[in-house]
Amino acid sequence: MERHNLDKALVALVVVLMGVGLATLYSAGQTDVPSSVADIWKRQLIWIGLGVVGALAAFRFSPRLLEWVAPAFYGFAILLLIWTLFFGVGGGTASATKSWIGIFGVRLGQPAEVAKLATILMLARILGARRHPPAGIWEALPAGIVAGIPFALVALQPDLGSAIVFIAILFGALYWAGLKPSLLLLLLSPGISLLLSFSTWSWGIWIVCLTLFVLWMRPYILEGLSIWFANAITGAAALTLWERLQPYQQRRLLSFLDPDIDPRATGWHIIQSKIAVGSGGAFGVGYLEGTQKRLAFLPAQHTDFIYSVVGEELGFLGVLVTLSLFAAVIFVLLRVARKANDPFSSMVVAGVAIMLLTHTIVNIGMTIGLMPITGIPLPFFSYGGSFMLTCCISIGLVLRVSWEAHGLRHLNV
Amino acid sequence: MTWFHPHAVTRRADAGRLVVSLLFIVLAVTFFRIQVLGAYHYELESKSNRLRPVPVPAPRGLILDRNGVVLAENVPGYTIALMASDADSLRRVLEQVIAPIANLDSLRIANIIRRFRRAPHEPTIIRRDASFELVSALEESRVRIKRLVIEPQPKRSYPHGSAVAHVLGYVGEITEEELATDQFRGARGGTIVGRDGLERQYDATLRGRDGQRFIEVDALGRTVKHVQEDTIPAEQGDTLHTTLDIELQTFVEEAFPDGWRGAVVAMDPRTGGILALYSSPSYDPNLFVGGMDPEIWRSLSRAADNPLFNRAIEGRYAPASPFKLAVAASALRRGIVDFDSRMDVPCEGGMLYGNRYFRCWREEGHGELTLHEAILHSCDVYFYQLGLRITLADLLSDGAAMGFLDPAGIDLPDERTPIFPPSVAYYDERYGPRGWTSGVTLNLAIGQGEHSQTVINVVKFFAKLANPHGAAPEPRLVLDDASAEESSLGLTAEQLAGLREALVMVVEEGTAVGARLSELRIAGKTGTAQNPHGLPHGWFVGFAPAENPEIVVGAVVEFAEHGSSVAYLVTNIIQRHFFGPEVQPSPVIDYLLPSDSAPQPIRILPDSSLTSRTPAEVGVGGAAQPR
Numbered sequence A: 001m002e003r004h005n006l007d008k009a010l011v012a013l014v015v016v017l018m019g020v021g022l023a024t025l026y027s028a029g030q031t032d033v034p035s036s037v038a039d040i041w042k043r044q045l046i047w048i049g050l051g052v053v054g055a056l057a058a059f060r061f062s063p064r065l066l067e068w069v070a071p072a073f074y075g076f077a078i079l080l081l082i083w084t085l086f087f088g089v090g091g092g093t094a095s096a097t098k099s100w101i102g103i104f105g106v107r108l109g110q111p112a113e114v115a116k117l118a119t120i121l122m123l124a125r126i127l128g129a130r131r132h133p134p135a136g137i138w139e140a141l142p143a144g145i146v147a148g149i150p151f152a153l154v155a156l157q158p159d160l161g162s163a164i165v166f167i168a169i170l171f172g173a174l175y176w177a178g179l180k181p182s183l184l185l186l187l188l189s190p191g192i193s194l195l196l197s198f199s200t201w202s203w204g205i206w207i208v209c210l211t212l213f214v215l216w217m218r219p220y221i222l223e224g225l226s227i228w229f230a231n232a233i234t235g236a237a238a239l240t241l242w243e244r245l246q247p248y249q250q251r252r253l254l255s256f257l258d259p260d261i262d263p264r265a266t267g268w269h270i271i272q273s274k275i276a277v278g279s280g281g282a283f284g285v286g287y288l289e290g291t292q293k294r295l296a297f298l299p300a301q302h303t304d305f306i307y308s309v310v311g312e313e314l315g316f317l318g319v320l321v322t323l324s325l326f327a328a329v330i331f332v333l334l335r336v337a338r339k340a341n342d343p344f345s346s347m348v349v350a351g352v353a354i355m356l357l358t359h360t361i362v363n364i365g366m367t368i369g370l371m372p373i374t375g376i377p378l379p380f381f382s383y384g385g386s387f388m389l390t391c392c393i394s395i396g397l398v399l400r401v402s403w404e405a406h407g408l409r410h411l412n413v
Numbered sequence B: 001m002t003w004f005h006p007h008a009v010t011r012r013a014d015a016g017r018l019v020v021s022l023l024f025i026v027l028a029v030t031f032f033r034i035q036v037l038g039a040y041h042y043e044l045e046s047k048s049n050r051l052r053p054v055p056v057p058a059p060r061g062l063i064l065d066r067n068g069v070v071l072a073e074n075v076p077g078y079t080i081a082l083m084a085s086d087a088d089s090l091r092r093v094l095e096q097v098i099a100p101i102a103n104l105d106s107l108r109i110a111n112i113i114r115r116f117r118r119a120p121h122e123p124t125i126i127r128r129d130a131s132f133e134l135v136s137a138l139e140e141s142r143v144r145i146k147r148l149v150i151e152p153q154p155k156r157s158y159p160h161g162s163a164v165a166h167v168l169g170y171v172g173e174i175t176e177e178e179l180a181t182d183q184f185r186g187a188r189g190g191t192i193v194g195r196d197g198l199e200r201q202y203d204a205t206l207r208g209r210d211g212q213r214f215i216e217v218d219a220l221g222r223t224v225k226h227v228q229e230d231t232i233p234a235e236q237g238d239t240l241h242t243t244l245d246i247e248l249q250t251f252v253e254e255a256f257p258d259g260w261r262g263a264v265v266a267m268d269p270r271t272g273g274i275l276a277l278y279s280s281p282s283y284d285p286n287l288f289v290g291g292m293d294p295e296i297w298r299s300l301s302r303a304a305d306n307p308l309f310n311r312a313i314e315g316r317y318a319p320a321s322p323f324k325l326a327v328a329a330s331a332l333r334r335g336i337v338d339f340d341s342r343m344d345v346p347c348e349g350g351m352l353y354g355n356r357y358f359r360c361w362r363e364e365g366h367g368e369l370t371l372h373e374a375i376l377h378s379c380d381v382y383f384y385q386l387g388l389r390i391t392l393a394d395l396l397s398d399g400a401a402m403g404f405l406d407p408a409g410i411d412l413p414d415e416r417t418p419i420f421p422p423s424v425a426y427y428d429e430r431y432g433p434r435g436w437t438s439g440v441t442l443n444l445a446i447g448q449g450e451h452s453q454t455v456i457n458v459v460k461f462f463a464k465l466a467n468p469h470g471a472a473p474e475p476r477l478v479l480d481d482a483s484a485e486e487s488s489l490g491l492t493a494e495q496l497a498g499l500r501e502a503l504v505m506v507v508e509e510g511t512a513v514g515a516r517l518s519e520l521r522i523a524g525k526t527g528t529a530q531n532p533h534g535l536p537h538g539w540f541v542g543f544a545p546a547e548n549p550e551i552v553v554g555a556v557v558e559f560a561e562h563g564s565s566v567a568y569l570v571t572n573i574i575q576r577h578f579f580g581p582e583v584q585p586s587p588v589i590d591y592l593l594p595s596d597s598a599p600q601p602i603r604i605l606p607d608s609s610l611t612s613r614t615p616a617e618v619g620v621g622g623a624a625q626p627r
Helices: A008-029 A040-060 A063-087 A111-128 A138-155 A160-176 A181-196 A200-217 A221-244 A247-257 A266-280 A306-339 A343-367 A385-407 B006-037 B039-050 B087-102 B106-118 B132-140 B161-168 B197-201 B203-207 B246-255 B294-302 B321-333 B371-377 B380-390 B392-401 B425-431 B439-445 B455-466 B493-508 B563-582
Strands: A101-103 A106-109 B051-056 B070-082 B124-130 B148-157 B171-173 B192-194 B211-217 B223-232 B262-267 B274-280 B350-353 B356-359 B523-531 B534-544 B551-557
Touching: A008 A040, A008 A306, A008 A385, A040 A385, A063 A101, A063 A111, A063 A138, A063 A343, A063 A385, A106 A111, A106 A385, A111 A138, A111 A160, A111 A343, A111 A385, A138 A160, A138 A181, A160 A181, A160 A343, A160 B006, A181 A200, A181 A221, A200 A221, A247 A266, A266 A306, A266 A343, A266 B006, A266 B039, A306 A343, A306 A385, A306 B006, A343 A385, A343 B006, B006 B039, B039 B051, B051 B223, B070 B087, B070 B132, B070 B161, B087 B106, B087 B124, B087 B132, B106 B124, B124 B132, B124 B148, B132 B148, B161 B197, B161 B246, B161 B274, B192 B197, B192 B203, B197 B203, B246 B262, B246 B274, B246 B563, B262 B455, B262 B563, B321 B371, B321 B380, B321 B392, B321 B455, B321 B493, B321 B523, B321 B534, B350 B380, B356 B380, B356 B439, B371 B380, B371 B493, B380 B392, B380 B439, B392 B439, B455 B493, B455 B534, B455 B551, B493 B523, B493 B534, B523 B563, B534 B563, B551 B563
Parallel strands: none
Antiparallel strands: A101 A106, B051 B211, B070 B124, B070 B148, B171 B192, B211 B223, B262 B274, B262 B551, B350 B356, B523 B534, B534 B551
């Protein structure tokens, strides 16, 4: 039996990211016009401390225990989400959204973050239990339900940005469980249909392409038909769905397509963020020196747009370094997932990887106008207790998986 | 095959790595495009985001007199402004802290708050011309007034005050309407521009070029700090060298009888340079600097004696007897008379013309006179007949040729055009073709009737008489090379000398005999302008030394009745010009002589003139009464 090894690379990467993140958060608080976020880095420091404790605790859990406890944890998280739906409070930079659980006015945390972890564990349990990859869409249905429930509950808050993370986790998990890419595409098709329904022409072309694709793939007839009808329904219902979106969500989507539609309001965020990032140039204006940030042109600079501060103050060089750090973390997670001892552990690590990847790409993409503004935080950078805790616990779990894999490696690949 | 087979997992992990790499590369490329390729563009955007240009007011150019004495300068002034977050807190600070120190009343506070509402993110200006004392008092309470902004701003100052008010004018903040005009091209809102006088006439020269600096503002537009970079310093305006003699000018102010209205213009006939130009009553132009107190403005603009009115160039008076020189010049030029010519009708206190009796100012009459004597005694009857000989049409065309139709052309704004009938058609238009008689010729010949002139224009005419060649340049406060010679009177040197000699005799033994100086031969002419609104105005226009004139002085004193009293004032000024500071202003002479009604023409027959009224009856004038 080999010696257990702590994954030092992962620990180092995460510690460096947390350090850079905390330094950026400190800088984000240094504005010329004093604001409430000036001292927020101190509270983040407390959350990091709690996160380290959480990671250590998670490291103590064996995967077997986790697999056993997953349904209960998942159920608890769902209950919390339902509770939030009825008794939730708004807060922070998204005060219109009732996404917090509070007791006697004290905000405790955002259950959506806990639910992400619970969903990862539950998906790992049901997909890890399978010997073979889901052969068709029906076989992927249980996984879809596991992710769909928290998705719906979070979307109802309404917090579409966080809700989409559950969909990303589902697709990542199905991919890791071996679902054929063509089937993934079919699963994804109703969403594409929704996006393309803004114009009759684009939607018509899409439906024709889909029909040809289904005929070429020849899935089970029932599956093919239901996918086709799902596309038709989402396309037809697009307008109704659009109208049911909150006005701020509509504006966000529109100004993603064209920030100049509304440059003083919703488009403002994207425009100002791009100005901040662009004025950073190749080497940045210097740590703590960002004028866009300093003069409060950057919106939500401590949460959603914290990466703009990195872009402005550290420049393209700083961006390259931090992007590499994030990419390295994902690569390490993929390696751990690949070398895990058992399907459940591998699934958990893959789920964590897809969650962190989604957050990173969507948040950073948002600061440069590649993604619509969804308000999901950047791991280890954005201020936020629940998410920091979730990330730390996830990393703790991954470290445990990695630790065990070194000990019981039976196949060297 | 199980999905967890190592080969399958490895394959998916590799594909996953590829996808992850692609995603991060897309991000990195986009950052590269924005940060490296677009850096310049976004840097500019960031600057225009946060930097707001603020003009740095340029100090105005100095105005100097002919000897380099400063007439208008800039002294350190302070603008006091306050940055406030909302109107309520501004009102609180103003009422509780600043009002007791800066002496603000509720009206001013209301004005300041209105100004704040117009531009809530800029510092709201409280006072533009704060004194050093006020600034230091406010500095002491800076603890209680946190966002106080005190900025040095050059402040206009006129050391000689009211003495030169009508020459210099004053300055004020540009108005919205003025911003649109060509006169103030290059000015922007808040610029201090010339409001009157030389300040306005030469505003473009004096204004200089405003500089620019930047203030950094935050996302809400609040000023954060001043930025040094990219500052463009302000350029002071050019210095204006005037022809004014400030010593003579202040002497004129002192010599001018207190409480009387009128104007004095002193000019060098050779160059046209104005030595003194004074209008009474005057005002202190320093009161206008930094925004005038509305109450003072009201009292100035509504005062019955209208101190803002420049009587030297805007006041129009019947030229009266001084115009007889123009009539004489016209007759001489046309060869109608020479200096020894006598008229058909000797003066017996008046003459009959048409159905009316036109009186001379001297009831007992002058007897038979030559032209020389007629000028000397200012005999009206002589000039009635001379006017008739010239004929109305020729008199009008000669008057126009001598410059009585056009403004003198002084380089001051608002000079009024004289009233002078351009042709006979004028009378037809005004009274109808049959509505007037040639009696108007008689009135015109003695400088009355439909005729009024500014002091400056009469002075210009006398400068032509004074100059050896019978021509004079346009009057100028600032000499430039471009001022062209005016057309000449067209008289021979002998004729001019004869006129000058007659004018000398006016002072030596004629109507202005009391004003003669033993040490200097002064030529001049008195006049009494009939005033339809009340008592007549007194004229005197003179030049000296008579042989080779260096100065022409013209003066009008309103309601002074007699030009001979005004003559004392003028000879006093001439004396001061030649003999320096030891000359004292002469004691005030009684400018008002009793019981001298203006002699209106007496109607002889109850005739058709009930329907055809003469201008005299319309109330424009009667006859001159010089002394």
